[in-house]
Amino acid sequence: MKRFALAGNPNCGKTTLFNSLTGSTAHVGNWPGVTVEKRSGTYKKLEEHVSIIDLPGIYSLSPYTNEEVISRNYILDEHPDCVINIIDATNLERNLYLTTQLLEINVPLIVALNMMDVLDKNGDRVDVNALEKKLGVPVVAISALKEDNLDELMKRAYEASKSPREGKTIITNKDVLHLIKDVQIAFKGKGVEDPLFHAIKLVENDELEVSNHKDLLPMVEDFKKTFSDDTFGDDFEAIIADSRYHYISDNYASVMKRAETPEQKDVVVKTSKSDKIDKVLTHRVFGLIILAVILFFVFHLTFSEDLFYIGAIRGAAGLEEWAPSFEGSIYEGLFWTGGGINSPGVILFNFFDMSFSAITDSLSGVMSANLGEELAWLTGFVCDGVLSGLFAILGFLPQILVLFLFFSIMEDTGYMARVAFILDRIFRKFGLSGRAFIPMIMGFGCSVPAMINTRTLADDKERTATIRVIPFFSCGAKLPILVAIAGGMVMHFGFPHPDLIVYGMYVLGVIVALACVLLMRNTTLKGDAAPFIMELPEYHWPQFRSLMIHLWDKAKHFVKKAFTIILASTIVIWFLSNFGWNWMYIGEMEGSILESLGQFIQPIFTPLGFGAQLSVAGWVFAVAAITGLIAKENVIATFSVLAAVFVSGFEGTAEGVEEAVIMIANTGITWQGCISFIAFNMFTIPCFAAVASAKAELPKGQFKWTLLFWVVASYLASASIYSLLNLFPTNKIDSETGLIISPYYDGQLAWAIPVSVSIIAICVLSVFAIKWWNARKAKEAN
Amino acid sequence: MLKKLVEFKIGETGLIKKVEGEGRLRRRLFDMGVTPGAKVYLRKKAPLGDPLEVTIRGYELTLRKSEAELVVLEVEDAK
Numbered sequence: 033m034k035r036f037a038l039a040g041n042p043n044c045g046k047t048t049l050f051n052s053l054t055g056s057t058a059h060v061g062n063w064p065g066v067t068v069e070k071r072s073g074t075y076k077k078l079e080e081h082v083s084i085i086d087l088p089g090i091y092s093l094s095p096y097t098n099e100e101v102i103s104r105n106y107i108l109d110e111h112p113d114c115v116i117n118i119i120d121a122t123n124l125e126r127n128l129y130l131t132t133q134l135l136e137i138n139v140p141l142i143v144a145l146n147m148m149d150v151l152d153k154n155g156d157r158v159d160v161n162a163l164e165k166k167l168g169v170p171v172v173a174i175s176a177l178k179e180d181n182l183d184e185l186m187k188r189a190y191e192a193s194k195s196p197r198e199g200k201t202i203i204t205n206k207d208v209l210h211l212i213k214d215v216q217i218a219f220k221g222k223g224v225e226d227p228l229f230h231a232i233k234l235v236e237n238d239e240l241e242v243s244n245h246k247d248l249l250p251m252v253e254d255f256k257k258t259f260s261d262d263t264f265g266d267d268f269e270a271i272i273a274d275s276r277y278h279y280i281s282d283n284y285a286s287v288m289k290r291a292e293t294p295e296q297k298d299v300v301v302k303t304s305k306s307d308k309i310d311k312v313l314t315h316r317v318f319g320l321i322i323l324a325v326i327l328f329f330v331f332h333l334t335f336s337e338d339l340f341y342i343g344a345i346r347g348a349a350g351l352e353e354w355a356p357s358f359e360g361s362i363y364e365g366l367f368w369t370g371g372g373i374n375s376p377g378v379i380l381f382n383f384f385d386m387s388f389s390a391i392t393d394s395l396s397g398v399m400s401a402n403l404g405e406e407l408a409w410l411t412g413f414v415c416d417g418v419l420s421g422l423f424a425i426l427g428f429l430p431q432i433l434v435l436f437l438f439f440s441i442m443e444d445t446g447y448m449a450r451v452a453f454i455l456d457r458i459f460r461k462f463g464l465s466g467r468a469f470i471p472m473i474m475g476f477g478c479s480v481p482a483m484i485n486t487r488t489l490a491d492d493k494e495r496t497a498t499i500r501v502i503p504f505f506s507c508g509a510k511l512p513i514l515v516a517i518a519g520g521m522v523m524h525f526g527f528p529h530p531d532l533i534v535y536g537m538y539v540l541g542v543i544v545a546l547a548c549v550l551l552m553r554n555t556t557l558k559g560d561a562a563p564f565i566m567e568l569p570e571y572h573w574p575q576f577r578s579l580m581i582h583l584w585d586k587a588k589h590f591v592k593k594a595f596t597i598i599l600a601s602t603i604v605i606w607f608l609s610n611f612g613w614n615w616m617y618i619g620e621m622e623g624s625i626l627e628s629l630g631q632f633i634q635p636i637f638t639p640l641g642f643g644a645q646l647s648v649a650g651w652v653f654a655v656a657a658i659t660g661l662i663a664k665e666n667v668i669a670t671f672s673v674l675a676a677v678f679v680s681g682f683e684g685t686a687e688g689v690e691e692a693v694i695m696i697a698n699t700g701i702t703w704q705g706c707i708s709f710i711a712f713n714m715f716t717i718p719c720f721a722a723v724a725s726a727k728a729e730l731p732k733g734q735f736k737w738t739l740l741f742w743v744v745a746s747y748l749a750s751a752s753i754y755s756l757l758n759l760f761p762t763n764k765i766d767s768e769t770g771l772i773i774s775p776y777y778d779g780q781l782a783w784a785i786p787v788s789v790s791i792i793a794i795c796v797l798s799v800f801a802i803k804w805w806n807a808r809k810a811k812e813a814n
Numbered sequence: 815m816l817k818k819l820v821e822f823k824i825g826e827t828g829l830i831k832k833v834e835g836e837g838r839l840r841r842r843l844f845d846m847g848v849t850p851g852a853k854v855y856l857r858k859k860a861p862l863g864d865p866l867e868v869t870i871r872g873y874e875l876t877l878r879k880s881e882a883e884l885v886v887l888e889v890e891d892a893k
Contacts, residue, residue, distance in 0.1 A: 091845045094841050269840065270844065273844035277852070278851070315861070319861040453860050457860060460878075563838075563878070564876065564881070565875070566877075567873060568874040
């Protein structure tokens with residue numbers, strides 16, 4: 033099958049063209065070795081089927097970003113049968129810069145002049161025939177959005193792919209050309225493919241080329257000594273970039289016919305609709321406020337159980353009786369929570385949740401009715417092991433997709449680039465660029481899409497740092513842990529404000545995340561903030577079709593993961609928690625393998641406040657934390673299962689508060705231990721889905737360090753929090769009897785101080801040690 | 815009059831004379847069309863004053879002050 037590669041600037045309509053050409057045949061796969069996605073699909077309207085490869089959007093073939101390296105290597109190493117260069121006709125000048133480089137490669141090339149419909153609307157014209165003559169390769173005017181002329185494009189690409197094309201350069205400076213020809217001959221002698229392209233890149237001082245062909249460098253350097261340009265001296269990088277742009281502006285001014293009068297043509301200041309929108313959205317004062325409001329609504333529409341606070345307002349106004357009569361019907365759980373209307377995200381979540389539990393319930397009913405006592409384990413296996421784990425994960429899919437939809441719309445309209453523009457100043461202080469903000473804020477919803485989103489970061493180190501701290505932005509699945517334990521603490525210890533604990537933990541997460549980024553960017557992931565040189569695309573309406581394809585890709589990815597890694601792990605956990613060491617099914621956690629494993633690892637958590645100092649049943653916290661590694665929902669689910677062991681006949685509650693109270697009362701954990709337990713779950717290795725995403729997204733070799741980082745960060749953070757909180761021991765005293773109700777572990781204070789001091793000392797010392805090591809290494813290098 | 819891009823006021827236009835700096839950063843500026851001879855118009859600054867937004871070669875480009883420091887231009891007289 034012939035392979036046609038799509039190459040072009042970011043935002044030139046490449047993805048739209050790809051979707052139009054391939055329809056629903058597109059599939060997403062990881063590019064070998066590099067963590068940027070390649071997409072390929074099939075075009076079926078020619079005499080033979082053609083595979084279409086969508087290369088990442090690039091401005092140039094120099095190795096500046098991962099995307100550029102990928103596109104360059106694909107074209108050079110794989111030599112597709114034809115390269116389709118998509119050009120945004122509304123911005124010929126910059127788009128043709130890439131074309132001048134593609135021309136140098138020995139591969140059939142065809143130019144697709146996109147966005148002709150927009151051009152027509154503006155009254156501008158491009159002389160396609162003249163352009164074709166000047167470039168010497170076929171040029172086809174298309175509109176990817178309106179699907180105009182696509183068949184013609186493919187027909188001519190197919191024609192072009194039949195005969196090879198010799199690379200050619202547009203550089204005209206005789207002396208430079210002479211050098212290029214000499215180097216080209218040397219490359220040919222070495223048997224290198226595409227000698228012209230490599231020769232020009234070597235003359236340009238291209239990083240990759242220089243390190244790959246050191247032997248030819250002296251020849252180039254010798255020549256450069258004899259050469260001096262009037263304006264640039266011997267700065268060949270500048271000479272070649274300049275000659276490309278000169279060639280473009282000399283030749284293509286005549287091709288482009290603007291509607292404006294000649295006087296206006298020269299004026300760079302345009303006041304289009306896009307500019308007017310931009311004036312408001314990046315306003316000096318309102319820009320930040322508008323961003324905050326938009327983000328609030330995105331999260332509100334995805335996660336809120338009280339849409340637009342109607343329930344709260346109604347309650348405040350004393351109008352409860354106005355509630356519609358959904359109450360008591362099946363719609364209540366779906367559309368209503370408390371007195372408020374659910375947001376679209378929550379409605380979808382509830383819908384899936386209800387359908388899933390209906391399936392599980394009916395299945396378990398049928399199975400337990402028909403299977404004998406000996407086969408009770410089978411019911412447990414199917415319903416508690418396989419289905420409940422799977423559904424717990426799949427249940428999050430709708431909310432993740434809704435969140436993703438909003439962020440895709442922001443991306444598609446061009447607003448996301450402005451967000452980076454607005455926030456860059458703040459983020460640079462932490463060694464990140466403004467673009468890191470989006471993945472971080474998405475982390476509050478779910479770490480998985482957030483980690484995928486880090487692909488927009490150009491710098492590998494910046495990306496690694498961002499991925500590592502994303503789980504600290506407490507996600508939707510961690511919220512139940514916060515709510516349940518904070519509620520339990522209120523009931524047991526008598527704290528007045530559960531919401532304060534919850535908000536406090538969110539803030540703590542953000543602070544720890546930023547502190548970790550700052551630390552990493554100064555130590556292990558050292559480096560200046562990557563340059564921030566970015567195009568701000570024009571605003572346009574999002575396209576429904578591409579949004580849907582985008583979402584479908586994400587959904588497929590997620591479901592695939594749920595059915596592989598997550599399914600396997602839930603089965604293992606189910607087995608461990610339902611079977612004893614005699615390998616017999618016992619159907620409960622007490623006496624299970626998991627219990628003894630929990631008891632075994634329990635002492636590890638002593639410095640964190642939920643280890644050996646707890647009573648016999650204290651292992652539940654250790655087990656809950658471990659099951660949380662599969663999915664954070666498991667933490668409270670584990671409480672629920674074990675609460676039934678402590679209090680016979682106990683039935684689970686929706687928010688898990690009762691369960692938390694039972695756990696606190698029966699294990700004797702202190703309030704400091706509770707906070708530390710929440711913190712541990714927030715900072716430790718995230719759920720399986722997030723770990724799998726991190727593995728896929730992190731640069732090579734960083735995954736194991738990232739796991740270690742999570743373990744160390746959570747352990748140190750929780751231990752410090754626990755030790756520091758122990759400086760203020762408080763106990764609830766029963767007013768009638770004057771006895772301490774909540775258990776108090778004597779001697780806490782005595783060891784809390786040395787432990788916290790030594791932990792902090794170790795942290796500080798290690799930072800200094802690393803800094804010293806870096807300085808020494810830098811010295812050696814000099 | 816020669817002036818660095820970072821010293822421009824909003825609304826000023828100029829012709830690029832020289833791009834300083836080195837390595838990948840400079841290469842990137844070239845690739846994005848920031849080359850001698852190009853016309854630059856400073857559109858605006860971000861709300862916190864740092865990244866700048868310029869119009870160059872018919873499109874909108876944002877870059878930081880530290881990068882604008884490297885671009886030297888000949889200021890054009892206001893029309």
